[in-house]
Amino acid sequence: MQTHEVRLEPSGICLQVREDQAIVEAALEQGIAIHHGCGNGSCGDCKGTILAGDGEQLPFMPLLLTPEERASNKAILCKLQPRTAMRIAATVDESPAYWQGRVSGLHLLGETVMELRVDCDRPYPYRAGQYARLAVPGAPSLWRSYSMASAPREDHRLHFHIRKVPGGKFSEWLFDQAQIGEEIMLSAAQGEFTRQENDRPLLCIAAGTGLAPIEAILEDHFRRGERRPIALYFGVRQQRDLYHLEFLEDLASKHPELRLSVSCSDPALSEWSGPRRLLPAVAAAGPWPGHEAYLCGSPGMIEAAIDLLLSHGMPHEQIHFDSFSPSA
């Protein structure tokens, strides 16, 4: 397999990258802390600029690059493989920041969702909607991304909603072994899925634990005394994944501008009176062109929701999303 030299600017770091390797993967393999998030084309945190040379840009989540960014040679580096020697403008985190946290709360929110509370050893700066990378206890080279479910608070306490994934390294530790007081390492907060400062009403679409960053965004929104209309669509496939319904109903009763729709497509849930499917419920209440949209959940749901909103005439600048893709 042919290898090419890829020089990162302005650091001047040179990588040797195979043609079947993405830049981010090669950098991490060579011990370079290139700035990145999901590692699989879902978050946009590894955006860089091709300054010279040719590469193959493999598919990534739609809307991560605007047409203007594409025209100015921006690239998604975790999905960019070199075809010649290249020069690339990319952020290298000089000394990755880590926080030591301590498990301070473990609460089952539903059959398959656990709330994890972590107290940090020092202030943990983040914006509502962002996520942290948490080291899998006992396997410190394995990291998993989790969105903060709460807005920043003075007590340095973070809340997460974590769904149990069968065979999952982090989630099985959390459900089966985690203890109060146990130490856990966190990386600095990442992500651009945060509330936009404008006057548009909000359309929030959350699937499963995609509800977590949406709850953080809403907490931040209400704390600032905002009164804009909010339509919140929360959906799960299986009854056992439903959680926080009382919390959401309570929120809606305190904030009349919040309209809540919960969907569950589980046929076993015969007495369900709400909608069965998430996106058809959104479509039926649309179109939403004047709204600012916040989407969070599985990559499949996000792609389908983006298609729906674009077909409803929503400009892509008004669509913000966070895709909970499995770790690369």
Ligand SMILES: Cc1cc2nc3c(=O)[nH]c(=O)nc-3n(C[C@H](O)[C@H](O)[C@H](O)COP(=O)(O)OP(=O)(O)OC[C@H]3O[C@@H](n4cnc5c(N)ncnc54)[C@H](O)[C@@H]3O)c2cc1C
């Ligand atoms: C930006 C971002 C934010 C995220 N925020 C959250 C959050 O707030 N809450 C949350 O619960 N998750 C969140 N995730 C997903 C999370 O990072 C992990 O991928 C997930 O918890 C599985 O980790 P694990 O170690 O338990 O399983 P792993 O050890 O990574 O996986 C075990 C097996 O399950 C498969 N698998 C992993 N995830 C899934 C899945 N979703 N569906 C089906 N199969 C799967 C894997 O391919 C593998 O075969 C987020 C992901 C990203 C990228």
Ligand code: FES
């Ligand atoms: S790290 Fe490349 S898109 Fe997330």
